[in-house]
Amino acid sequence: MGNYVVALAGNPNTGKTCVFNNLTGSKQQVGNWPGVTVEKKEGDIRYGNRTIRIVDLPGTYSLGAFSEDELVARNYIMSGEADAVINVVDATNLYRNLYLTIQLLEAGADVVVALNMMDEAKKYNIDIDIDSLSKELGVPVISTIASRCIGMDAIIDATIKLDKKNKNRVFTIDYGTEVEKGIEELIVCINKKEELIARYPSRWLAIKLLEADEGIIHDLSRYDYAADILSKAKDLRICLAEELDTKMDSYIIKKRYELIEHIIDKSLFVKEGEEPTTTEKIDSIVTHRIWGLPIFIGIMVLVFAFTFALGEPLEDLVGDGLDAFGEWVESTLAGIGASPIFISFLVDGVIHGLSAVLEIVPLLFLLFLMIGVLEDSGYMARIAYIMDRPMRAIGLHGKAFIPFLLGFGCNVPAIMSTRTLDSHRDRMLAIIANPFISCGARLPVYVLFAKVFFPSHRVLIVISLYLIGILMAVLTTKLFGEKVFKEEDTSFIIELPPYRFPTMRGIFLHMWKSVSAFLKRASTVILSAVIVIWFLSSIPFGVEYASDESVIGKISSFIAPIFKPAGFGTWQATIALISGILAKEVVAGTLGVVYGAGGAELEAVIAQQFTPLSAYSFMVMTLLYAPCIATIGAIRNETKSRKWTFITVAYGFIVAWVLSVLIYQIGTLLGF
Amino acid sequence: MTNNIFNLSDAKIGDRVRVVEIDGGRKVTNRLMELGIMEGVIIDIANSGGGPLIITVGNSRFALGQGIARKIKVEKAYENVSNN
CATH class of the missing domain: 1.10.287.1770 (Helix Hairpins)
Structure with a gap:
């Protein structure tokens, strides 16, 4: 028997992704912000002796054709790939939610309604006659509380029973x-x-x-x-x-x-009862006309302060641990008489390459934790509201701010999240400018260089880079918004979901998903990159490891002069930048490999090879130049245009080069 | 009191209004309707003043840009006494 396929459809903020997680147990991202699920995601579950595939569709208000995710949802429903559709409905918002239900029924889908958030409905004094609702709609209606995993088995049972029943039920509306x-x-x-x-x-x-x-x-x-x-x-x-x-x-x-x-x-x-809800009370403060923006800025400062204050000591701890591990491996292997090439491979290549990257994991954990809290609590949608006025100054509306905010974590989901924007213009602008937002992967480079050259101003230096990234994103949006994409009549509407206390489980899933993606990259792309670099640094065998006589030395020496005006025309810096296109984390890793050192040793080498000025110029380069392969792929997917993918990459490189050169040259003139 | 029709964008915090007409292009009109904002619907204004508005429709809250709020024509449905 073939797979039984069940699609999950519903409005944003109905707990649809939560249902998906409960059913599949997958490490899937749940967000309390309209449009977290920007592409369809799948997971398999066992039911008796058969496998059921659950497909999570993007949250949409209708099956119209307004935005990209509505089209994704509709095309999927119409394709007939799904044997049944579980329609997750927010019981506190039945009127609006049923609109999608009606459309699903009209489209001929075999629907089971999961009437979710029944606990919250009770708080609103809403009483729903489930039998009557089921009779009126002509489909099974199951009461659920997804946040507490209640009713999950019942939905699946109902869906399976649907399969056995006569499916030739026709739903029609009398249009007059x-x-x-x-x-x-x-x-x-x-x-x-x-x-x-x-x-x-x-x-x-x-x-x-x-x-x-x-x-x-x-x-x-x-x-x-x-x-x-x-x-x-x-x-x-x-x-x-x-x-x-x-x-x-x-x-x-x-x-x-x-x-x-x-x-x-x-x-x-x-039952009527009109007390201001908690959501209203919180909103009257955090979306206040005057205080909203300062509160938001304050929250962001806290987010980053918390991330760095807690992250840095942890990072040192991991770094020291990995250093000690490298030394231990080296001495142990030397002790048992392993070949020097093998030791070099393991220590110079793998351990040094990866340690520069792995050190950053605690920081990433915290950063994604904070983004997770912002999303799940419901504050993210308020940020769109608060940022609407500032965003108008650069020709976008508040909703377009969210992709930029997500970019601080990773540019790939950030670029995918632009699907929730209604206009082509807004999407293109948000995509083109997004790579300038400094993602978590660029942190290792800043942290490494700031530690060596600006030990007493580490945080200040890192903040300055974030600000340069934001500034370039703003200027880019303005430039392309005014010169390339003409103004469209766009309307700003966003639903403000009720505030919810983020659950430990939700936040953990969130963090785990992001960090595991990072670790997966570290163990595949980044590991292969550092091995290839180690190999190229070692051949032809016999040359001094990673010297300018090695293959890598020769290739990079050829390209390096391009970066001379920016102050880092060494072949080592060049190869680090080239390999950084694979993934930005690799930049620090590559330096570890080509200098054949990790931790404190690497810091000492860098102190000799760079000056504070060229180090800053190099950090700016790393911040702004070509996005990583994964991001380039996302840009290609979302713009559906090779031309714009190329323009975005080339533009980024030019901006990065010009700015690094300016910084280095002006800095030199000023005597830094 | 006469039924003065005005733009939603001019409504004050605490106002309760009824939608009389949506005077926009089909894209905007349909989008609003799908969100449950259409003729006859009661809207409470939770926040306004210059920037986007925050409105409550049923149990949903929305932030709404000035541009789109200007296209929604409303009349007062209820005088809210406690406006501060």
């Missing part, structure tokens, strides 16, 4: 005599085209055409055989709009809501 006539006419035409019937349910397609759904019209316009249907739909739209004195799309949406109102009348009871 006139419109129904139009729908009938269109269905007749559609049914004549076999190609169309194969792709879409006819009634659904007819309704979408009357709604003038952009996605569908765009899809059909590619086929000659659909031309007459498109023109017929257009005529009908105009005709009906005149007859009913309204726009067809609004009319259809209204009809769906009329049905929802009818359903709610029968199954939802609210």
Whole structure:
């Protein structure tokens, strides 16, 4: 028997991802911010003797075609790949949530409704008659509290039973005599085209055409055989709009809501009670017109202060541990008479290369912990609100700030999160400027150099780099926003989810997912990179390890002059930058390998090879130059344009080079 | 009291208003409708003044830009006594 596939659909902030985690036990990211799940994610579970695949779709308010993630969700539902759909519905927001449910039913999906957050509904004095709701919708409705894992088995049971039941249930909304006539006419035409019937349910397609759904019209316009249907739909739209004195799309949406109102009348009871909720009280402070921004800045300062204050000692601890481990390996292996090449491989290559990278893990842990708290508590959406005014100054709205904020962790999810932005322009700007935001992987370089050259101003130096990154992102957005992408009519709407106390489990999943991705990279990309670098530094065998006589020395010596004006024209610095494109963490690792030293030794070598000025210039270079391979891949995926991927990379490199050269040259003139 | 119709963007903190009309392009109108903001719906204003507004519709809270708030025409549904 083939796999049984179940899709999870629902509005943002309904606890959909939480349901997914409960079901699959996967280390999947849950965020209390609209649009954390920006692509569909999968996980398998066992049910009796069969495997059920759960597919988590992006949270959407409808199956329209407004944003990228809505399209992802809709295309998946329409593809028929899923045998059933679990629709996670927020019980405290039934009215709005049922809109998606209705659309799923209209699309012919086999739905089980997971009525989630029943505990919160109780707090709002909301009483839902589940049997009645189930009868009205014609599908099973299961009461759940995902945050406490209640009702999870029941959903799966209901979904499996669905499989056995007769699936030929048809859900239709009565759109009124006139419109129904139009729908009938269109269905007749559609049914004549076999190609169309194969792709879409006819009634659904007819309704979408009357709604003038952009996605569908765009899809059909590619086929000659659909031309007459498109023109017929257009005529009908105009005709009906005149007859009913309204726009067809609004009319259809209204009809769906009329049905929802009818359903709610029968199954939802609210006992009135109007006390300001905790959310309202917190919001009146943190979104205050005057205090909102200072509070946000204060929180960010605390986030970074906490990360560094706690992270640095931990980092030293890990660093010292790895140093000691390297020495121990070296002496032990020498003691048992291992070949010098093998010792060099293990110690100079693997251990020194990786230790520069692994040292940073505690810092990353803390950084992702803090981002996790911001997301899960619900504050992230408020940041979009607070930053709306400042963001307008650079031609974006507040929602576009979130990808930048996520970029401090890692640029890859940050760039993917731009899918929640409604306009193409905003997406492109947020993507192009994102690599300038200093991700966690760039930290090892700053930390290493700041420790050597600016021991008493470490934090200040690191902050200055973050600020340069932010400044370049701002200037880039402004430049491209004004010169390349013309202003579009964009509207800023974002849901502010209720504040929730982040659960230990949620935060832990969050951190673990991010850090394990980092460790995975460290054990694959970064490890291979350091091994290749070690190898190139060692051949032709017999040359002094990592000298300019080695292959790597020769290649890099050839390129190095480019960086001379920036103050670090050595081949070692060059190879570090080149390999840093694989992953930015590798920059520090490579220095460890080519200088054949780790920890305190590496610091001593660097102190000789760089001056404070060239060190700063090198840090700026590392901050701004080409994004890492993973980020380049994300840019390519999201922009769907080779041209813009190339422009983003080349632009970054030019900006980085110019700025490093300026810093070094002006610094030299000033006598630093 | 007469039914004065005004833009949602001009509403004050604590106001309770009813949507009379959404006077925007189809994209904006449909988006708002999907979020449950449409003709006849009651909106409470939790925050306003220059920047984006924070509104409550049912049990949902939204932040709404000035541009879009100007397109939502509303009338007062309820005078809130306790405005400070």
